[in-house]
Amino acid sequence: MRFPTPLASVAALCAATLFNPVRAAEGTAADEKMLRAIYTAALTNGPAYEHLRELTTKYPGRLAGSKNLEGAVQWGEALLKATGADRTELQPAMVPHWERGAKESIAIVGGVKLTAVALGGSVPTPAGGLRAPVVEVQSLAALKTTDVKGKIVFFNRPMNPEYINPGLSYRDAGDQRNQGPGEAAKYGAVGALVRSLTHAHDDVPHTGATTYPPDGPKIPAAALSTIAADNLSAALKLDSSLTVEMTINSRWFEDAPSHNVIGELRGSEHPEQIIVVGGHLDAWDIAPGAHDDGSGVVQSIEVMRLLKAAGYQPRHTLRVVLFTNEENGTRGATAYSTAVQEKKEQHLFALETDNGGFQPRGFNLGNPAGNAARRAARWRGLFEPYGIYSFSDGVGGTDVHPLLAQGTTVAGLTPDSQRYFDIHHTTEDSIDKVNPRELELGAAAMASLIYLVDQYGL
Amino acid sequence: MRFPTPLASVAALCAATLFNPVRAAEGTAADEKMLRAIYTAALTNGPAYEHLRELTTKYPGRLAGSKNLEGAVQWGEALLKATGADRTELQPAMVPHWERGAKESIAIVGGVKLTAVALGGSVPTPAGGLRAPVVEVQSLAALKTTDVKGKIVFFNRPMNPEYINPGLSYRDAGDQRNQGPGEAAKYGAVGALVRSLTHAHDDVPHTGATTYPPDGPKIPAAALSTIAADNLSAALKLDSSLTVEMTINSRWFEDAPSHNVIGELRGSEHPEQIIVVGGHLDAWDIAPGAHDDGSGVVQSIEVMRLLKAAGYQPRHTLRVVLFTNEENGTRGATAYSTAVQEKKEQHLFALETDNGGFQPRGFNLGNPAGNAARRAARWRGLFEPYGIYSFSDGVGGTDVHPLLAQGTTVAGLTPDSQRYFDIHHTTEDSIDKVNPRELELGAAAMASLIYLVDQYGL
Structure with missing residues (x-):
């Protein structure tokens, strides 16, 4: 399953169904x-x-x-x-x-490797990788009030555990992965990292499609495992100027x-x-x-x-x-x-x-x-x-x-x-x-x- | 969960409950x-x-x-x-x-080892183990018409997959494990092997309690993994006179x-x-x-x-x-x-x-x-x-x-x-x-x- 699409307007749709047989024995x-x-x-x-x-x-x-x-x-x-x-x-x-190409690599420069996976559709990093400071945000709206220019934007809003149906939590958090990198690019970001869309707390990164607005800039984007996301968030609290190195080798054909x-x-x-x-x-x-x-x-x-x-x-x-x-x-x-x-x-x-x-x-x-x-x-x-x-x-x-x-x-x-x-x-x-x-x-x-x-x- | 007990007769029970408060706001x-x-x-x-x-x-x-x-x-x-x-x-x-004691061992003599686990409550085999021919049955009723004297009885009826609730399949097949060894002992069997109570087809054996009638003979009893049960059944089809060696080291305190x-x-x-x-x-x-x-x-x-x-x-x-x-x-x-x-x-x-x-x-x-x-x-x-x-x-x-x-x-x-x-x-x-x-x-x-x-x- 990919990211669910909203219900299209059905007001204009033909109201009659094609099929209305009458049969007697129903429910017997x-x-x-x-x-x-x-x-x-x-x-x-x-x-x-x-x-x-x-x-x-x-x-x-x-x-x-x-x-x-x-x-x-x-x-x-x-x-x-x-x-x-x-x-x-x-x-x-x-x-x-x-295609993903050779395996991606994301690490805090001078620090730990962050378990990650490129998002589907991501553009590659420049040859030799990308190094930039990181800024953590919780929402797409925060891009309007945060200086992300020249930075890697780190979308770190967890899925909301209060929904009984995790599909709803997935949908709510999914804008970060689906539109986050494309939106961050508009504001001058050079890369994007996204917390994996999962309730699990482990070192398994989750991919999925990201899409860029057709006429906007495109920046490389990867998902971090939830443990990697927590590690990066903790490291940023200690050193808000830390730098991350990303290498993504993807290619469009x-x-x-x-x-x-x-x-x-x-x-x-x-x-x-x-x-x-x-x-x-x-x-x-x-x-x-x-x-x-x-x-x-x-x-x-x-x-x-x-x-x-x-x-x-x-x-x-x-x-x-x-x-x-x-x-x-x-x-x-x-x-x-x-x-x-x-x-x-x-x-x-x-x-x-x-x-x-x-x-x-x-x-x-x-x-x-x-x-x-x-x-x-x-x-x-x-x-x-x-x-x-x-x-x-x-x-x-x-x-x-x-x-x-x-x-x-x-x-x-x-x-x-x-x-x-x-x-x-x-x-x-x-x-x-x-x-x-x-x-x-x-x-x-x-x-x-x-x-x-x-x-x-x- | 152990083997479920049947519903006791409730006819004789006090019919009035102790508790009948009336409160207005229910369901609001x-x-x-x-x-x-x-x-x-x-x-x-x-x-x-x-x-x-x-x-x-x-x-x-x-x-x-x-x-x-x-x-x-x-x-x-x-x-x-x-x-x-x-x-x-x-x-x-x-x-x-x-207590189980040292790990049990069950094998076809001259053949493969059978992944097994002693049933809880089993008596041990004699020192040096037990060797006997094996006879396969599908039910406790079959004990009446099968010559089991001096043999190891192999209860091999699978759980019935047709129930939607596997608990019902478990209950139906459970007599083999719970009473099978004790019943087989009455007919002169010297040991019992029981197909694991599971729908899974794997090499994981499932234990659980077996009980002997208080005044009857007691024989050692083990569960086979479903794969081991299938292997033993297939081997018996090729050679109905094969012998199994069982060693169980359990002890009652x-x-x-x-x-x-x-x-x-x-x-x-x-x-x-x-x-x-x-x-x-x-x-x-x-x-x-x-x-x-x-x-x-x-x-x-x-x-x-x-x-x-x-x-x-x-x-x-x-x-x-x-x-x-x-x-x-x-x-x-x-x-x-x-x-x-x-x-x-x-x-x-x-x-x-x-x-x-x-x-x-x-x-x-x-x-x-x-x-x-x-x-x-x-x-x-x-x-x-x-x-x-x-x-x-x-x-x-x-x-x-x-x-x-x-x-x-x-x-x-x-x-x-x-x-x-x-x-x-x-x-x-x-x-x-x-x-x-x-x-x-x-x-x-x-x-x-x-x-x-x-x-x-x-």
Whole structure:
């Protein structure tokens, strides 16, 4: 998951949904039986965890423009075929291509090394590195009242622990990483260091995209581990004139070809009407990408397998989409929604899973009428035996969000997120942090929701 | 957590609860504000995780009869004093004293070593070890139709993955470990091996108590890791006459002195009426005991701190109880409930936390009238913003369960349990498996429930 985008205005959107079937048997024993069959198929010798092991072992660090991402594209298409897709497709998308180069190095001159990682999209330091005094700030607003000219700006506001959902803490602190370096550059700063976006207190630095205003200056930017950030802050209290040396060896290349991977089960009654389930194939260059979003990839494919294993033939076409380039460009999502518009495809529903493969608790949902969460909540009784109880308003996720503007009901799986930001965008986002049953329960919850939407609409 | 005990018949129990205050303001903004204050205190620089680090680092493997358990007793009392208890007490209990001795060893003769751990309470093998052929069974019932005389019985039924709650899978498979060796001995078996009670497929063996019928023969018993169990099963398919060598060096000693640790905040209105919150101090000899039940210990102490930090003065006496010897004797629980009876103490409510320090999802509750869960569910609206939504019928837990027979409403915290049996009763039950925020959220949920019960009754 990258930095969440705000909900676009939906006032201008078409208010009618395409899909309003009336079927009689909703919520009966047949539905209970189908959910039980889906969960049993998921929990009994399901292959999702082994798929995740293969993806993260063979294709770690599958950032846009990398060989590993295109290897994962081939792997994903082959797996969709093996899972029984009637049709597969590689949908082209040109993606940004940024590489870290030789490992970055950040140190207090005459002092300790600071564990750090360049932010995705950062420009490099000058050859031979950059040395400058450091000034610590807690917010972007502080740039207006702080002399940062010729300095390295150190954004050190921790994530707020008071939110119950760490995603909200992440969003609140995220402006430092996302816009901080670009904003600091406007005020004459020569470099930026950003406290890692995590509640964890450890020496693991977290990367993620930073973006510069298109017409502004660009300065090199790195994230410090939370321990490194505390060390630097303490050192500044002792010596406010200390100097830091940064070396970042990143490089931008020409846009590179990539692909969304698509696999379909053709609908038995309305094959022209499409239900999407998807996650994103790419991952940060330093990360195995197990929770972000290998889990979503294998869960989306597992949804197809589970419906087949439960003996369910979808009425509408079920389309699994493995999006490319979610982390630093969302060109996959753009290519997908553009193609939907150009082909005038009817999309009923699009479910994304990009919040980690943790124990699922519910879904966030959005439609133009603003009542999708309320409508889905009518199935709460069916879901509660499986620990799914939360149906909240939302926009699905980065990759399906553009479809909302086209009238599609969008949704995102909501797993427990307390552990997510401990390992998000780091070398630690590895398969040992994923619990097989939690992964399987997430896929089963998704397949169950898709079964109900396919049967009764939303 | 040890093997759960079934619900005692409550038909004969006193049907009236002691406590039925009528207060007007229930469920208002004041309650919302108090819960928010409790959660903020828990999530902002709370000490619970550091307490857990200290307990598991200084006093790992604190089994009944060990020095580490009595060290933890002293530590617990000191921490309760430091947290502001008005009164502390060490309540004596004589506890069983079993020691593993030199490390056990199990191997296929002429074949591979099988990763194993003696079951708690096992008798030792004869000096020089035990060699015998092995017979695999899937159930205790199979003992009636299988020739086990002179053999080592290998109980190899996996936990059933179809349950959503792994606790139910654990209970279903648990007869093999708990009663299997004793039952096999009755039929002339000379030793017992039991598949570890876990969904994990790894080389980590899980211990836990086994019990022999008082008048029957006793044979040595060990748990195999799930990989070792699969290896042994595969080897038996190739050679049904293979022989296993077991060496177990355990020893029973005289009962040893131990203590429940008690700390109180005196109630402002009804000091003679008591609300208990507790977990158990002991842990298996091989386990750091972080989730089982170090988490419960520090959460129970944290409840006292949180109510004080939120500025709340309990109307009834809040008593934190750190029980001794939950794992292999429950003598702490017996001593506690006996003292309650002898002193005719009025206990309104007793909340236990012994299901791991994972993300909390709700509570199980029981009272003589059988409506405790339903009554607690009236607070669901207050709890849902914190991810607490489940109020189910139950018996609290092993340590508070005896109080139900005395008319007390009992409850247990229900955390997510998908990861619990991966590490339960193993060397892996260490602090790195506990997430600080999940631990804190559990304590906040408990403090919130206790606040509401103290205010409005249940």
